[in-house]
Amino acid sequence: MAELEKFDEAFLKKLEYLYIISRKIAAGAQRAERKKRIVGSGLEFADFRSYSPGDDLRNIDWKIFGRTEKLFLKLFEEEEDLYIYFLVDSSRSMSLGTPSKWNYARQLAAALAYIGLSNFDRISIIPFSSGLDGRLPPSRGKAQIFKVFEFLNGLDSGNQTSLQDAFKTFVSQNKRRGIAVVISDFYDPAGFEEGLNLLRYHRFEPLVIQTIDERELDPKILGDLQLVDCETGMVTDITVTPGLKKEYIKAFEKMCSNIEDYCVKRQILYFKAPIQTPFDELILRIFRAGGFLD
Amino acid sequence: MQFTGLDWSTLSTLMGLSALAVTVLYVLKLRKRRIQVPFAPLWQQVLAEKTHATDLWKRLRRLLSWLLHLLLVALLGFALGDPHLEKEVVEGRHIVLLIDTSASMASTDVSGAVSRLELGKQKAQEVLKTVGPEDRVMLVTFGDQLMPLSPFVGEPAILEAALHSMTVLATGTAYSEALTFAADSLRDKKRGELVIISDGAGFDPSLNSVEFAKTTTVRHLIVGESSGNLAITGFNVRRYLANKLDYELFVRVESFFDRPVEAEVEIWADGRLVDAKPMTLQARQTFQQFYPSQAVSGERLEARVRLKTTDARDVFPLDDRAYALLPELGKTRVLLVSEGNLYLEGPLLLNQNIDLTTVAPTAYDPAAETDVTIFDRFAPAVLPEGNFLFIDPQGESSPWESRGDEKDPIITQVRRSHPLMRWISLKDLNIGVAQRWRLDSGDESVATSIDGAAIVATRKAKGRSIVGLAFDVRASDFPLRVAFPVFLLNVIDYFSLDESTLVESYATGEAWPVPVGSGLNEVKIIRPDGTSQEAKVFEGKAVVYGDLAGFYELNGDGFRKIIAGNLSNSDESAIAPVKIQAVDQVVVNDTSSLVFDRHELWIWALLLAMVLLVFEWLSYNRRWTV
Secondary structure: OOOOOOOOHHHHHHHHHHHHHHHHHOOOOOOOOOOOOOOOOOOEEEEEEEOOOOOOHHHEOHHHHHHHOOOEEEEEEOOOOOEEEEEEEOOHHHHOOOOOHHHHHHHHHHHHHHHHHHOOOEEEEEEEOOOEOOOEEEEOOHHHHHHHHHHHHOOOOOOOOOHHHHHHHHHHHOOOOOEEEEEEOOOOOOOOHHHHHHHHHOOOEEEEEEEEOHHHHOOOOOEEEEEEEOOOOOEEEEEEOHHHHHHHHHHHHHHHHHHHHHHHHOOOEEEEEEOOOOHHHHHHHHHHHOOOOO | OEEOOOOHHHHHHHHHHHHHHHHHHHHHHOOOEEEEEOOHHHHHHHHHHOOHHHHHHHHHHHHHHHHHHHHHHHHHHHHHOOEEOOOOOOOOOEEEEEEEOOHHHHOOOOOOOOOHHHHHHHHHHHHHHOOOOOOEEEEEEEOOOEEEOOOOEOOOHHHHHHHHOOOOOOOOOOHHHHHHHHHHHHOOOOOEEEEEEEOOOOOOHHHOOOOOOOOEEEEEEEOOOOOOOEEEEEEEEEEOOOOOOOEEEEEEEEEOOOOOEEEEEEEEEOOEEEEEEEEEEOOOOEEEEEEOOOOOOOOEEEEEEEEOOOOOOOOOOHHHEEEEEOOOOOOEEEEEEOOOOHHHHHHHHHOOOEEEEEEOHHHOOOOOOOOEEEEEOOOOOOOOOEEEEEEOOOOOOOOOEEEEEEEOOOEEEEOOOOHHHOOOOOOOOOEOEEEEEEOOOOOEEEEEEOOOOEEEEEEEEOOEEEEEEOEOHHHEOHHHOOHHHHHHHHHHHHOOOOOOOEOOOEEOOEEEEEEOOOOOOEEEEEOOOOOEEEEEEEOOEEEEEEOOOEEEEEEEOOEEEEEEEEOOOHHHHOOOOOOOOEOOEOEEOOOOOOOOOOOOHHHHHHHHHHHHHHHHHHHHHOOOOO
C-alpha cells in the first residue's frame, strides 16, 4: 500500500493559494475559454513551431520555408474544454527512499489537478509503470478535488518502468487530446524518447516534470558492492570508488540534460523537480513558465 | 641481529598461523554488500565506460589491505622475538656491589655529598639503574666485618631500602675478607662484575692475595679526595694510688697532614670542658704525652682534638674524639678489732673511701666479710685468708714471734721505695717500746731500728697479706704525725684492693668479652647512639660487639657497668684514597663498560605495528584499498 499522502486542510489551503497566484499570473482567464495549443484542430492562428517528424504536413507554413528553407508548423487555437491528463509514474524506482519521489509526484499531481479543476478543466489522473496502473476518469469542478485526493491516496507502486508501453496504451484509450503532464523519474531502460514521441504523435501536448531525488546524485556508497535494481532485480557487481562515483554523477546529469534537450528542441515544457524543493515552489515556477496556465 | 625472546620455531609457528587467520579474515571481508538502487543501468553504463587499463591497479590496491595485515603479523612476530643489535650484550651479568662502610668513609672530602659513603651510595644507585632484566645483583657492605644484605636478586628496587639505610661504622676495613667473599661468589658465573665502592684507605697491595676468575671484571670506584686528618689514636686515664682524686692522662694524636699544623686537645669530663691542651704537630707527626696530676672529678672522660690552622681542614671527624673511663672510687671495708683506740678510729672514720667497722676482740668473727682487718694489740687464734694489719700483736697467735721488747727504738733504716713508705717519713719517730720480732724467710722489714729489729714488717703467704707494726701507736707520737693517716692509707693501698687504677678502653670493630660477674644470663646494652641491644653472658662475660665509638652501658639484675669504645685505628685514620689492586688482573676505575644502553627494539616494532593498524583502518574506511 502506498504511503498515504497528507491531503489535509493545510494542503488544501496551499492549493487554494496556488490557484489564486495562478489567476494573477494568467491574464484574462475565462471559463472554458482558455487558449489552448492543440495542433491542427482550430481555425485561429496562434503560433509557429518547428516541424518534428510525425507532425501534420498540412500545417507546414510553406511561405516561411521558401524564405528560410526551414520547416515550421502553424498552430491554431481551439475553444473547447481542456483535458489535462496527469500521467504519474508509479514504478518502484519512484518509491525508493524516504521521502520518496512517489509522494512528491502525487503532491504535484494533486496541486496541478486542483488548479485545473478550479479552471473548470477536465482532469484525469493515470498512474503508469510498465503499463497503466489505474485511471481517474476526467472530472470537472473544484469539488472533484477530494476524489483526486482519494484516488491518489489509494494508489500502489507498480513494477518496472516502460514509458513506451504505458503511453501506447494511454494514447489508444484516450482519444480526447489535451495536456499530458508526465510526472516521472524517467528511469526507463528503453529510454524516454519513444514514449514522449507517442504522446506528441497523437497530438497530446506533453509537459514533462522530471522528479529527482538529490540523494541519488550523491550516493553514499563505496567499496565492493552488489547493486540490485529495485525494479528489475538485476544485480551488478561493482567496486564503487570515489572516481566511479564522480562518473556516475556525470552520467546522471547527462541523462537529465538529455531529457531537457529533447524537450527544449521540441518545445515541450520541461521542469526538473528535485523533491528536496517544496512542491509549491515548483508549482509557482511552472506557472511563471506559463505552460500550464495558458 | 640477535633474538632473545621466543625461539625461532615457536615464532614461525605463531606467525604462520596468524598469517593464515589474517588471510581467511581478509577473504571474508571481501564479501560484498547488497545495495538497492533505483536505476542500475546507469551504473552499468558508467562501468562500461571505465577503461581496462585501471583493472590491474585496482587489483593491486585491493591487495594492499591484505599486505598491511601480513606486515602487522610480521612486526608482531619480530617484537615477540625480542630483537637486539648484534653487538649488544644481552646475556645476564652477576654483579656484586661491595660497599665500604668503615670509619674512613665518614670523611667529608667529597663534592656532591656529605660524606664518602653518601657519594658511594649515589654511585651505587647509578650502577643499579643499569641493571637489565637478565642481570642479578648482590649488595654487600664491609668494614671490619662482611655483611651481605641480599642474595643475587633480579629486581634492583629491592635493594634500594638497604642501600639507603647504610651507615658508617667506627671500624677498620677487612679488605681481604671482602675480596675473598666477592671472588668466591662470582667464581662460577659466566659474566661476573665486582664493583667496589670504597676509598681504599688502609689497603695494602702486598697483603692482597685474592685471585678472581677470568670471567670476573673488577672495578673500583674510588671515593674521597684528600688525606688531611688529625686523629686521637690513644687516650687513657689512670688514677693515682695515693690520691684517688688525682689521675694521669695519656693522649696520642697523629697528624696525617703533609705540613705542620696547630691543634688543641680538649678534655671533657661528664660533658663539661675541664681542660684544653694546645699542641703543634709537624708533618705526619705522632704526638703523645702524659699529663700528670689532673685533679678533677668525673667518671666519663672525653678527649677532642680540634684543628686550629685556618687553611687546613680535618675531613675525618670520627677519630677526633676518644673516650675513657676513670676508675671508680670504691669504698674499702675495714674491720678494726680493738678494745678502743681513737687514734686508729679517727683517721679511718674521716676517710670517705673507707667503710669502718669496729669490734672488740671478743666479738671478732673470722668469717666477717671485710677487705682489711686491723688487729690492735690482738691476734686471733685462727687467721683466715685476707689482708691484715697487726699493730703490736699480743699472744702466741701473733704472726711474728716476739723475742722481747726494745725500749726507745730508733728507726734508722727505711725502705723508701716501699709502697708503705710512700709520702711519709719515719725519721725521728718517737716510740716508747717496740717488740723484737723474729722474721721468717719470706718476711720483709720495711722499717728497721738501729738494733736491726723490724719496726714495720710485711708477710705474704697462703692467701694472706700481713703488715705488722711492732709497737703500740699509743706508745708513740706516730698518731700525732701527718704521716700516720697516710701510713694507714698506704697499708690499705698496699693490699692492692684498688686494682682498677687503669680502665682500658676497647677498640671498635671487635667483639669485647666484658666481665659482668656470675649470676647473669644476659645483659642489656645501651649503645652510644642511644639504641639498646641484648647480649648473652657466657662464663661471667658478656660478648659485646662495638662498632661505634663512645660509652656503652651494661645493665643486668643489680648490675651496672660502663665501658668505653674507641676507634684508635691508625690505619683507618690514614684516609688517603688508595686504588685497590687485584692479583693478575687489571682493576677498572670507572663504569665505562658497565653502564651501557640497551636497545629495546621490540618497543619500536610494536609502535610501528600500531601505526600500520591505524593506517589500515583509515585506508579501509576511506576506501583507498577496497
